[in-house]
Amino acid sequence: MSKDGTVSIPAFIDLAAQRRQMGDRAGKALIAVLESGQYVLGPQVTEIERQLTAFTGAKHCISCANGTDALLLALMAERVGVGDAVFVPAFTFVATAEVVVLQGATPVFVDVRRDTFNMDPESLDAAIGEAKKRGFKPRAIVAVDLFGQPADYARIHEIAAAHDLVVIDDAAQSFGATLDCKKVGTLAAYSATSFYPSKPLGAYGDGGAIFTDDDVKAELLLSLRNHGKGPDQKETEEIGLNSRLDSFQAAVLLEKLKLFPAEIKARQASAERYGVKLRAVAKVPELMAGASSVWAQYTIVTERRDELAKACREAGVPTAVHYAQTLHQLAPYRDYPTAPGGLPQSEWLTDRVISLPMHGYLSEEAQDFVIDTVLDALRSGASSVAAE
Ligand SMILES: Cc1ncc(COP(=O)(O)O)c(C=O)c1O
Known part of the structure; x- marks a missing residue:
């Protein structure tokens, strides 16, 4: 505290304080990657995926380049495309709707609740009716866990089941949160998170991951994140993306996961x-x-x-x-x-x-x-x- 009673608050999210807490561990982990020569999808990537499945209780963790790609890859795995309606909250970060448009589908904006900031199930139900009336095929709901709190999945799953929709959790802000003792990563068919530096679990650059319990979709996601290559890396089976996590970010995440x-x-x-x-x-x-x-x-x-x-x-x-x-x-x-x-x-x-x-x-x-x-x-x- 200074003499006039003011306290210095260096940043809105103080990443330097976290760095001090880590001491030289992050630096050493980064140098180990540098010396290994395996810069993309190296052993640190396999290890962080393993640790994140253990942390969440989800069956599969497929890391990728960022949280936006994590959402996009989930939509790609569900073959969401032209003529499909995807329901997204109107009060969120732009990436939630961006990926829907990139897939050629139509985002339908749903209102949120004042108390939780999250998707309002009543507005969702009404939006599905509206999309049908306009001739779209309702396909998916992207429920955002805004500011770190899970959305109302009990109600959202009821509505999804009634209309045969897949639920994707935009968990970019909520990794580490829980609902009814279940961890984020297990609350929807797909959970897409971000490791952007300011996120609750953040790297020192971009990163993301998708969580799913579906073995077939997990295989497909592994292919889609790496140019659609098959398991032997030779055949090209899908039109995919370059959305691999680099080993440097995985090494940082392994250190930060401890804290x-x-x-x-x-x-x-x-x-x-x-x-x-x-x-x-x-x-x-x-x-x-x-x-x-x-x-x-x-x-x-x-x-x-x-x-x-x-x-x-x-x-x-x-x-x-x-x-x-x-x-x-x-x-x-x-x-x-x-x-x-x-x-x-x-x-x-x-x-x-x-x-x-x-x-x-x-x-x-x-x-x-x-x-x-x-x-x-x-x-x-x-x-x-x-x-x-
Ligand atoms: C709600 C939400 N969805 C998606 C994203 C996209 O994540 P990324 O910046 O890692 O692409 C963010 C990140 O800011 C976000 O807050």
């Missing part, structure tokens, strides 16, 4: 403290019964978002807005269908959400400074708690 359980606990403790202290001035995130979050973001909702962002900026507290627009408000996605009645909750959230610093190494002193800054900004003046 991950303690980091999840620390994130959960920070979220708990934020919740208790900020509840009076803003709408704080809620967990569904039976769910745990890995808190990829700690996102609050307030009527005075822009004022709060300014106060934080002035105090040196980094914040971010995820997301300032719904996907349907982005120019390339404007003309795709939405659930009947539109996306009122998603639009409401885009005007009010703000994310606070969150990572596995947030000290209580730093967090208290963030909390005091938010309290000072929101306690005075007009009511800041977002109306229900």
Whole structure:
């Protein structure tokens, strides 16, 4: 703490603190890859896939180049294409819908719930009816576990079963979370995650993985991520991608996985403290019964978002807005269908959400400074708690 009582908060997600915790282990692991000469799909890749199946309880882990490809590969494995409708939440990162369009299919935007930020099953049901009316073939649901909390899979699977749809979990933000004691990676037919550096389990570059229990689809995914090559690497059996994980990223992930359980606990403790202290001035995130979050973001909702962002900026507290627009408000996605009645909750959230610093190494002193800054900004003046 400085003399004037301010605390330095170096980053929104402090990756340097994690590096310090790792000491020279990541460096040594990277040098070992350098000296091995096996830079892509080397033994570290096989080992991280093995450890991630053990961590999640999923039968197969197929690593790939990034989280976007993980989603794309799942759609490719399901042969989703032209004329098919894929249901995606409107309040998410753009990659969730991007991959649907890249496959030639049509994204249909579904509204989210204000309390969990995740796909609203009622809006999903209505969107499926709308897609059928418009002549699309409903094929898949991409349920996003936004900010680290699993979506409502019990309801989503019921709806999927009624319409014969495959469920893909966009788990880019939720790797390590649980629902009803089951780990993310086992909540849907496919779970696609990202190892982008700022993700809960992040590498030092791009990386991703798909989890599935289906032996046949797992074989197909192995082929699709590597130019469609067969198991002997000679025949070309599919039109695939170059989406292999490199050994450097796998080596980093192996080191970071050792820290991950303690980091999840620390994130959960920070979220708990934020919740208790900020509840009076803003709408704080809620967990569904039976769910745990890995808190990829700690996102609050307030009527005075822009004022709060300014106060934080002035105090040196980094914040971010995820997301300032719904996907349907982005120019390339404007003309795709939405659930009947539109996306009122998603639009409401885009005007009010703000994310606070969150990572596995947030000290209580730093967090208290963030909390005091938010309290000072929101306690005075007009009511800041977002109306229900
Ligand atoms: C919800 C969601 N889906 C997909 C992705 C894509 O992951 P990547 O950046 O690894 O391609 C991200 C990453 O930001 C994300 O947050």
